[in-house]
Amino acid sequence: MRRASTKSSLALMAVLATGLLASGCTSTFSGDTIDYKSAGEKKGPNLAFPPDMTTTGGDKRYVVPDGGATLSGYSTAVKAKPTGKDAVLPAVSGMRIEREGNRRWLVVTKPAKDLYPSVREFWQESGFILLSDSPETGIMETDWAENRAKIPQDIIRRTIGKVFDGLYSTGERDKFRTRLEVNAKGETEVYITHRGAVEELKGADKTQTIWTNRANDPELEAEFLARLMQRLGYTEEAARASVGKKTATTAAASYLKKDNSPRLEFAGSFDKAWREVGVGLDRSNFTVEDRDRSKGIYYVRFVNSKDLSPENRSFFSKMFSGKSDDEMKKAKRYRVVIKDTSGNITVVVQDEKGTPEVGDTAVQILTLLDQQVGK
Structure with a gap:
């Protein structure tokens, strides 16, 4: 157990006593390793990202109600399907996994507009709230959620959790x-990218906490691709x-x-570069407003950290709160342009009018991409 929130020991003991009286000795252990619960519906745009990036507001039409389906429940239903020879063979055709190293993506011979609703339903059934839902751009993004299956199921957790489950946190x-991206063959490519945060103790007495970045997890991305x-x-x-x-x-060496x-x-090839940059933008949490594959352009929004006030420069200074209108106005539009010259790829940054960016902002954007491309 990481901790039972930041309650004092006396308060925890009181809760334990209450739980022991109320719950009995029934075990709630689950063998499932993934069981997400969203942080809850947001009332405005989320600032759960570094100060030099931005996200769009959420579409609340597809919010999963409290107590909705979870991935553990869905997995139980899946496990009820036939096993043996019939289970090993694919149940459907026209779907395959492509991979480069530990980066995987799904390729489906089905139009993106027809596939999108099924992908949306998948995330809802998995216990997530969709903070961003854009069929027009083929992009959806979940709210921050906690994998409750990571909480150790010891006797204290099993007892207190029956009464005050919210006291327990993984700290992650x-x-x-x-x-969803249409490739040159007309197939739909589906990319799932992960972004993580971890709560760390700070201060001399370790009573304060801050949220900091946690590395992308390609295996968690692969797990959700398999479940999709x-x-x-x-x-x-x-x-x-x-x-x-x-x-x-x-x-990988730096390309910057x-x-x-x-x-x-x-x-490399243009197709690979387009894919690498797209995944890099997703993993770095840029807002991709639009893209034009034929011209090699991603249209993104970006906030230069120098334009933010000191209190908003910490990595997750407002992880679960809204972003002010003033900060939203500082999110400027840029173009990330991919050029292929006989197998030599160049990625540059332009302003929204197509003028090359050569200053600090371009370096910031390209540095973030350099940390992802080819990695």
């Missing part, structure tokens, strides 16, 4: 972005076999050039 939160495949018709065994296991990777024309430079 996750959010996921899903992007089950939602779309695959058996659990076939989905997990398609996703495969984690492979060893080596640290910081001279008079800041840019990323690396060898």
Whole structure:
């Protein structure tokens, strides 16, 4: 157990006594390793991201009501399907996993507009609130949620949790972005990207906490891809076999050039570069307002950290609260442009009118992408 919130020991003992009287000795242990519960409906835009990025407000039409379906419940239903030879073979055709290293994505021979509602329902059934839901751009993003399955199921947790489950926290939160992209063959590519946060103790007496960034988890992304495949018709065994296991990777060199024309430079095809930059933007939590694959342009919003007040520069200074109108106005539009010259890829930043950005803002954006591209 990480801790029972920040309550004092005396308060915890009082709760324990109450729980012991009220609950008996029934175990609530679950073998499922994923059981997310969203932080709750937001009343305005979320500022759960670094101060140099921004997100759009949520569409509340698809909010999952309290007590809605969870992924653990869905997994139980999936496990009830036939096993053996029939379970190993894919239940549907026209769907496959592609991968490069530990990065995977789903490819479906179905129009994005027809696939989007099923993907939306998948996240809702998994216990998430959709903070952003845009069929027009093919992008949806969940609220910050906690994987309750990570909380140790010891006797204290099993007892107190029956009465005051909210007292217990893993000290971690996750959010996921899903992007549907039409490739050159007309197929729909589905990317799921993870973003994590962890609560850390600070101060001499360790009584205060701050939320800080937690590294992206490619295996958690793969887990949800496998579960999405089950939602779309695959058996659990076939989905997990398609996703495969984690492979060893080596640290990639930096592609960033910081001279008079800041840019990323690396060898590769346009298709791969488009995919890498797209995933990099998703994992870094940029707002992608639009994109034009034929021109190699992602249209994004970005906030330069120098434009924010000191109190709003901490990484998760307002993790679960709204963003002020003044801060929203500082989120400027930019273009991230991918150019392919005979297999040599260049990624540059332009302002919203197409004029090259060569200052600090361009370096900030490209630095964030450099941490993801090829990694």
